[in-house]
Amino acid sequence: EAQVTQNPRYLITVTGKKLTVTCSQNMNHEYMSWYRQDPGLGLRQIYYSMNVEVTDKGDVPEGYKVSRKEKRNFPLILESPSPNQTSLYFCASSYRSPGSYEQYFGPGTRLTVT
Amino acid sequence: GENVEQHPSTLSVQEGDSAVIKCTYSDSASNYFPWYKQELGKGPQLIIDIRSNVGEKKDQRIAVTLNKTAKHFSLHITETQPEDSAVYFCAASKGGGADGLTFGKGTHLIIQP
Numbered sequence: 509e510a511q512v513t514q515n516p517r518y519l520i521t522v523t524g525k526k527l528t529v530t531c532s533q534n535m536n537h538e539y540m541s542w543y544r545q546d547p548g549l550g551l552r553q554i555y556y557s558m559n560v561e562v563t564d565k566g567d568v569p570e571g572y573k574v575s576r577k578e579k580r581n582f583p584l585i586l587e588s589p590s591p592n593q594t595s596l597y598f599c600a601s602s603y604r605s606p607g608s609y610e611q612y613f614g615p616g617t618r619l620t621v622t
Numbered sequence: 623g624e625n626v627e628q629h630p631s632t633l634s635v636q637e638g639d640s641a642v643i644k645c646t647y648s649d650s651a652s653n654y655f656p657w658y659k660q661e662l663g664k665g666p667q668l669i670i671d672i673r674s675n676v677g678e679k680k681d682q683r684i685a686v687t688l689n690k691t692a693k694h695f696s697l698h699i700t701e702t703q704p705e706d707s708a709v710y711f712c713a714a715s716k717g718g719g720a721d722g723l724t725f726g727k728g729t730h731l732i733i734q735p
Contacts, residue, residue, distance in 0.1 A: 512665075541722060550628075550711060550727035551666070566722065567623070598665050609654065609715070611723065613665030 510535045512614035514599050520620045521589055529584045529617050531599030538604045540582040541566070541611070542574065544595040551598065557582055558604065589621045624649040626714050628726025636734050641702055643729045645712035646694040652714040655688060655695045656723065660709045669710075670697070699731075707733045 512533045541556040553566030557576040573585040600611040625648040635641045653674040658666035672679045672686045688695040713723040
């Protein structure tokens with residue numbers, strides 16, 4: 509089944525404790541992206557990657573890191589989480605071929621930083 | 623950068639009636655406009671999209687219209703059903719969709735029985 513998986517689905521942590529949220533897709537998509545969703549603010553892009561070893565900042569990159577060592581994986585790293593990073597996070601992937609730009613979203617990771 | 627405004631934030635309609643959600647965008651270079659539906663506890667899912675060389679697109683009960691001059695596009699849902707209840711997001715992209723999306727803030731559509 510074609511899908512984007514994220515782990516963990518729920519995470520409660522404390523300020524300053526490094527964490528990683530994993531994202532994996534099995535569709536051989538070139539493009540991958542991370543979004544955060546907050547009430548009243550919609551979906552805001554954190555980082556994206558056009559392909560392996562190519563990453564770039566989105567609209568709200570502060571406090572986050574990413575890496576793209578393999579085509580299928582795009583982990584999101586919070587080196588020192590703070591309470592303002594409490595949010596619902598979505599990973600998404602898509603092809604970059606003309607006519608095939610639909611983004612497929614994972615199920616989301618709900619992060620609480622206390 | 624691109625800015626996408628979406629209205630209304632909440633829309634309640636009677637089952638069987640039509641629903642319209644409107645979005646405006648700021649960057650005239652944007653050329654791809656998808657709509658995503660997010661059901662409770664799930665990630666957004668594409669329901670329909672339109673490119674700047676097309677004025678209207680329809681898929682069964684769902685249609686999207688685009689006015690490039692006014693820089694606005696709309697989602698129309700006819701004969702609404704309970705399963706249409708969800709949050710809907712519009713988005714815009716310059717690279718035909720290849721270089722990422724800027725989303726609106728979302729519309730919570732409630733279908734009243």
